[in-house]
Amino acid sequence: MKKINLKGLDLVVYTETLSNGLDVIFVPFEKKSNYYISYATRFGSEITSFTPAGEKKSIKVPDGIAHFLEHKMFEQESGEDPFAYFSKSGTGANASTSYDNTQYICYGTKNFIDNLRYLIQYVNAPYYTDENVEKEKGIIAEELKMYADLPDVQLETKLRENVYHVHPRRVDIGGTVDEIYKITKEDLYLCYHNFYSPNNMFILVVGKFPMDEAMSVIHQELDTRENLEKAEITTIKEKKSVRKKEDCFVGNIQVPKIAVGLKVPIADLGTYDDLELDLYLTMFTTMLFGSSSLFRERARNEKLLNNFYSDWDNTEQYKTYMILSSTNHPESLVQEIKEELANHELDEAMFDRMKKVWIANEVKMADYIDSTVNNIFDDMIRYHKVIPNKVDIIRKMNIKTLEKIVSKIDFDNLSVVIMNAQEEVL
Amino acid sequence: MEYVKKDLGSYKLHMVKTNRFKTITVRVAFHSPVVKEEITLRNVLCDMFLQSSSKYPSKRDLTIEAQELYAADIQTHNSRFGNYNNLDIYLSVLHDRYTEEGNFKKALEFLNEIIFHPDVKAQKFSSEKLEIVKSTMRSNLSSLKEDGASYSLLRLFEVMDKGRVSSYRMVGYLEDLDKITPDALYQYYQKTIRSDMVDVFVIGDIDFKEMTKMIREVIPVKTVKRQKIPYLLSEVKPRSRKIYAREITNASQSKLAIGCRSYGLSSYERNYVLTLYNIIFGGSSDSKLFQEVREKNSLCYVINSVPNKLDHLILIRAGIDKENYSRTLELIDQILQDMRKGNFSEHDIDVAKEYFCTALDEMEDNPGRILDNYYMMELIGTDDLEEKRRKIMSVSKADIVKVAKKIKMDTVFLLEGDSHEEN
Numbered sequence: 030m031k032k033i034n035l036k037g038l039d040l041v042v043y044t045e046t047l048s049n050g051l052d053v054i055f056v057p058f059e060k061k062s063n064y065y066i067s068y069a070t071r072f073g074s075e076i077t078s079f080t081p082a083g084e085k086k087s088i089k090v091p092d093g094i095a096h097f098l099e100h101k102m103f104e105q106e107s108g109e110d111p112f113a114y115f116s117k118s119g120t121g122a123n124a125s126t127s128y129d130n131t132q133y134i135c136y137g138t139k140n141f142i143d144n145l146r147y148l149i150q151y152v153n154a155p156y157y158t159d160e161n162v163e164k165e166k167g168i169i170a171e172e173l174k175m176y177a178d179l180p181d182v183q184l185e186t187k188l189r190e191n192v193y194h195v196h197p198r199r200v201d202i203g204g205t206v207d208e209i210y211k212i213t214k215e216d217l218y219l220c221y222h223n224f225y226s227p228n229n230m231f232i233l234v235v236g237k238f239p240m241d242e243a244m245s246v247i248h249q250e251l252d253t254r255e256n257l258e259k260a261e262i263t264t265i266k267e268k269k270s271v272r273k274k275e276d277c278f279v280g281n282i283q284v285p286k287i288a289v290g291l292k293v294p295i296a297d298l299g300t301y302d303d304l305e306l307d308l309y310l311t312m313f314t315t316m317l318f319g320s321s322s323l324f325r326e327r328a329r330n331e332k333l334l335n336n337f338y339s340d341w342d343n344t345e346q347y348k349t350y351m352i353l354s355s356t357n358h359p360e361s362l363v364q365e366i367k368e369e370l371a372n373h374e375l376d377e378a379m380f381d382r383m384k385k386v387w388i389a390n391e392v393k394m395a396d397y398i399d400s401t402v403n404n405i406f407d408d409m410i411r412y413h414k415v416i417p418n419k420v421d422i423i424r425k426m427n428i429k430t431l432e433k434i435v436s437k438i439d440f441d442n443l444s445v446v447i448m449n450a451q452e453e454v455l
Numbered sequence: 456m457e458y459v460k461k462d463l464g465s466y467k468l469h470m471v472k473t474n475r476f477k478t479i480t481v482r483v484a485f486h487s488p489v490v491k492e493e494i495t496l497r498n499v500l501c502d503m504f505l506q507s508s509s510k511y512p513s514k515r516d517l518t519i520e521a522q523e524l525y526a527a528d529i530q531t532h533n534s535r536f537g538n539y540n541n542l543d544i545y546l547s548v549l550h551d552r553y554t555e556e557g558n559f560k561k562a563l564e565f566l567n568e569i570i571f572h573p574d575v576k577a578q579k580f581s582s583e584k585l586e587i588v589k590s591t592m593r594s595n596l597s598s599l600k601e602d603g604a605s606y607s608l609l610r611l612f613e614v615m616d617k618g619r620v621s622s623y624r625m626v627g628y629l630e631d632l633d634k635i636t637p638d639a640l641y642q643y644y645q646k647t648i649r650s651d652m653v654d655v656f657v658i659g660d661i662d663f664k665e666m667t668k669m670i671r672e673v674i675p676v677k678t679v680k681r682q683k684i685p686y687l688l689s690e691v692k693p694r695s696r697k698i699y700a701r702e703i704t705n706a707s708q709s710k711l712a713i714g715c716r717s718y719g720l721s722s723y724e725r726n727y728v729l730t731l732y733n734i735i736f737g738g739s740s741d742s743k744l745f746q747e748v749r750e751k752n753s754l755c756y757v758i759n760s761v762p763n764k765l766d767h768l769i770l771i772r773a774g775i776d777k778e779n780y781s782r783t784l785e786l787i788d789q790i791l792q793d794m795r796k797g798n799f800s801e802h803d804i805d806v807a808k809e810y811f812c813t814a815l816d817e818m819e820d821n822p823g824r825i826l827d828n829y830y831m832m833e834l835i836g837t838d839d840l841e842e843k844r845r846k847i848m849s850v851s852k853a854d855i856v857k858v859a860k861k862i863k864m865d866t867v868f869l870l871e872g873d874s875h876e877e878n
Contacts (some may be wrong), residue, residue, distance in 0.1 A: 039477075060474065060475045061475070061820045062816045062817065062819050062820055063816070063817055063820050110741060110750075112740045112741045113741045113806075116739060116740070116741050116806045116809070116810065117805075117806055117809065118809055118813075119806070119808075119809030119810045119811075119812055119813030119814075120813065121813075122740070123740075137813050137817075138813050138816040138817065139809070139813065164753055165753070166753075167753035167754070168749060168753050168755070168756050169756070171708065171754075171755050171756040171757075171774055171775065171776065172756035172757075174707045174708040174774075174776075175708050175756060175757065175774045177707060178603060178706040178707055178708050178872070179601070179602070180601050181601075281600075281601075281704075281705040281706070282598060282601055283594075283597040283598050283600070283601075284594040284597055284598050320518050321515055321518040321519050321522060322515075323515070325515070326513060326514065326515040329514065329587055330583075330587065332586070332587060332590040334591075335590075335591045335594040335595065336591075355594060355598070357590070357594060382519070382522055382523065383522075385522070385523075385525065385526075386522045386525075386526045389525040389526035389549060389553075389554070390526050392477060392549060392553050393477065393478060393526065393549060395477070396476055396477045396478060397820070397821075398820060
């Protein structure tokens with residue numbers, strides 16, 4: 030295995046790529062009790078149109094299929110429930126689907142080798158029948174309704190619909206009730222065979238575990254697994270502009286909410302390393318809207334904010350900065366945000382302080398198995414590799430580059446959604 | 456891991472020395488009996504600690520100082536624990552070997568500033584800051600229904616345990632919020648600092664002697680207090696007839712919240728047998744509730760149960776379609792009966808014991824949870840980790856059936872969604 034020292038973090042990462050393309054990443058922690066295993070595919074909810082391996086025509090599968098497939102992975106031909114298998118040793122298990130990946134995890138302190146083997150085996154053995162596919166629809170429909178009832182989810186969905194013209198990120202990860210009811214076992218097998226191939230997957234193990242034995246289990250279980258020819262994901266033709274600049278609707282809420290999306294075409298920004306670009310963009314919005322920003326202080330003093338949440342939504346061609354906030358003064362808050370973006374000032378002292386904070390946070394995260402998993406997992410999904418020198422990259426960031434990148438952003442390419450409270454019913 | 460408890464007269468200092476973490480975590484815990492009229496006031500105080508202080512006039516100034524201390528994490532948190540309300544102030548900061556010599560000491564001084572040097576002039580908190588906190592809290596208190604799952608539980612308690620501490624809304628009350636003035640808040644602050652019981656916890660790669668000296672300097676609490684009432688609530692006999700209550704809300708999913716009462720449990724039953732009972736009944740992803748209601752009958756996505764040990768309650772919750780209300784309720788009742796009849800296997804018990812022991816192992820990777828464990832030992836005399844492992848293994852099937860017979864469904868609350876789904 031290849032050994033990588035994560036500089037400044039007291040962590041060592043070991044990686045190996047099997048002959049079929051599957052990446053293996055180990056991060057041993059001697060002082061901890063736990064282990065955590067993730068078996069992941071780069072297949073998430075945003076892949077719904079593709080040309081299957083060996084075919085000529087592009088097809089569209091129902092929205093929410095990646096998430097549906099994730100639920101159905103837990104169905105085994107033997108009838109054994111994977112949750113029950115893991116729980117025999119007190120091991121926790123779960124799975125999650127995101128826009129760009131699906132992962133199956135287990136975590137615990139005992140029975141490591143058997144659990145690793147079992148995790149690989151059950152994810153490698155799909156078993157879909159008409160009956161078990163039908164049975165899942167009621168459960169997933171309740172899951173979708175649970176999320177759809179949450180006002181914050183309604184607001185974010187509306188914002189996504191207004192930022193993107195055609196991109197699948199317009200649709201919730203779980204899809205819609207109508208769409209999931211269309212899913213058949215054939216659809217599931219098709220997606221499985223096209224996207225659960227070793228060259229589209231990786232295994233990440235973090236914590237206390239025997240590395241040599243783990244590697245030999247992985248060789249035994251996965252060396253002979255073959256790739257299909259690769260499916261071709263249909264290119265998404267998404268326009269640069271936001272689909273709708275302003276929108277408002279009434280929600281089942283007592284205090285109004287706002288959402289703002291700034292859509293940034295990556296091609297506009299110049300040529301940068303993906304990680305660096307992400308760091309600079311995040312630095313920019315942290316300086317403008319982070320917890321120590323002047324904006325937050327001003328908005329707080331004027332009682333414009335009840336809470337504030339923001340993040341970047343990263344797709345292949347676009348980066349969208351999304352803000353969600355609860356506020357008693359939606360119009361004023363939107364105005365403040367617009368002005369802050371348009372008249373931003375980048376203070377070097379703050380820039381340097383944020384670098385210090387980020388480096389300290391990297392060190393802190395390396396203290397926890399779950400944060401380390403998330404950190405390395407995200408890097409594998411976003412950058413397809415383990416980043417050995419993130420602390421150095423942060424340290425070398427400079428404000429000139431930040432200014433240059435920011436100067437290319439069109440701050441008018443904004444979508445604003447206001448969610449108003451219902452009138453009091455007397 | 457080495458643990459030391461020192462009685463510093465007006466408070467106890469608990470220290471855990473370990474090299475497992477790069478950070479040092481400090482927790483200052485103020486606790487006093489819950490007074491309904493003071494809940495909102497205490498929540499406001501909890502937020503005010505992080506708004507400003509005498510040296511740092513704004514939240515931004517406080518945030519910047521925390522950042523300068525290599526991203527020191529400082530948080531305040533209010534929660535109920537049986538009859539008591541705990542106000543915790545946490546500080547987590549990287550060990551000096553990852554930052555610079557003296558950084559931890561500065562972080563402790565910062566903690567001292569936040570707790571003991573509030574933004575107070577002429578015996579009044581800053582009214583400007585108070586209004587900011589009140590404004591945010593007012594919005595939150597007006598929006599409780601947005602989260603149907605939490606709201607249904609809150610309403611369940613109010614119906615089930617009316618007048619008891621367990622029915623109080625720990626998020627606070629709008630009508631109390633409006634009454635809070637800068638001087639009333641300062642009086643409450645004084646009362647908290649002077650008469651609350653205090654425990655201080657420190658965990659990290661520390662030197663006991665040096666740490667004791669440092670903590671004495673930064674936590675200058677002086678008065679001596681005694682525990683007034685027990686942590687455990689008094690027991691209530693289960694109702695002979697269940698209460699059924701419902702409320703309509705504009706949502707597509709309905710939230711079912713069920714309260715069961717336990718009666719006459721010994722402390723061994725409460726801490727060990729009940730824990731296993733709950734893991735088998737509804738506390739895990741292969742529990743009876745999950746398997747029957749979700750997996751076999753596709754009635755829901757979320758279903759689980761949680762014991763509130765100090766309140767003698769077991770809560771069951773599920774997100775369902777209102778059409779399936781009676782069917783879900785029947786199934787749950789059936790599973791409660793099955794537990795009483797002993798319709799579960801030795802294998803189920805072994806699995807539950809494994810879960811429990813793994814959870815104890817996992818606790819050791821998290822400084823906050825290690826401290827929680829010592830806190831519980833201090834407050835209610837729970838066993839240490841080794842004793843816990845030993846006692847859980849001795850629980851038998853007969854023990855669990857005996858406990859199952861002491862658990863009765865008491866109140867059923869349905870937050871009924873009345874809208875049709877939109878896609």
